[in-house]
Amino acid sequence: MERNNILLSFKGEITSDLLTSILGIMESKMENMQEEPKIRKKVYNVLVECLQNLYHHLDEVSDLLEADKIRSAIFTIGKVENKYSIITGNYILNENIHGLRKRLDEVNSLSKEELKEYYKRVLNNGEMSLKGGGGLGMIDIARKTGEKLEYNFLEIDNKVSFFTLNIKVSNQN
């Protein structure tokens, strides 16, 4: 993505207060850009899920990763033509890659109707982690965007990799 298309980018520690500020900034930016309410809501919703995924993940691994790696989470929000792009990046333990990849691939393999059913099943029966939505986030993002979840794992060493997720939001769906 070209530099001038970036609306906001951040690297550092993800806190609850930071998320509140970021969401507020993005909300007023989209309002100033006179974005139509429909896409504004979609972007906002997806942004909440992406950022809270990041927040909960880092909270879970806070004892397992070095502090500098916890503080190296990134995210970028950009807009190219009529598509918003939300990219998040964070360190992940190699041992957790397999499970995450499986979940993402499963979500990506489902049609719109199947995603709806899957969402309801996880909502109704799924175990809820103490803080999070128990795996609903990715399903919700896929449903709302109507796009496949693009992701990558970049191996850093035998302990950790850097995980990036690239979400596109447009008004097509």
Added chain:
Amino acid sequence: MEKYSIEGTPKTPSINFDMNGGILEVKGRSIPENSIEFYKPLVDALDKYAAVAKPATTVNVQLEYFNTSSSKCILDVFKKLEGINKNGSAVTINWHYEEDDEDMLEAGEDYQAIINVPFKMVMVNE
């Protein structure tokens, strides 16, 4: 306790639960990082209400945004209402959505499919 009320914040909705009138209103945004903590007092209030429920209970939900962390808690609230409905108080859930917000309508329909309580979709103009 006859009333449970809290003010809304940028991340949490306002809640007005008038137990004497049998009316519960949830309005605003529900995007807290920790939803369980936020919804627990409401779930507890519903437990208390269940014992003294009015012949009819009306629930108005008008959310602008909610995150997936809240969605599970909202389902827990609806399941409490399902129990109250089963035990003799006629519960109606009015799910409000803005005209152009198909995602919010669809979210209401998801709950409607899961919960065995009369559910009404109410369109509001912006």
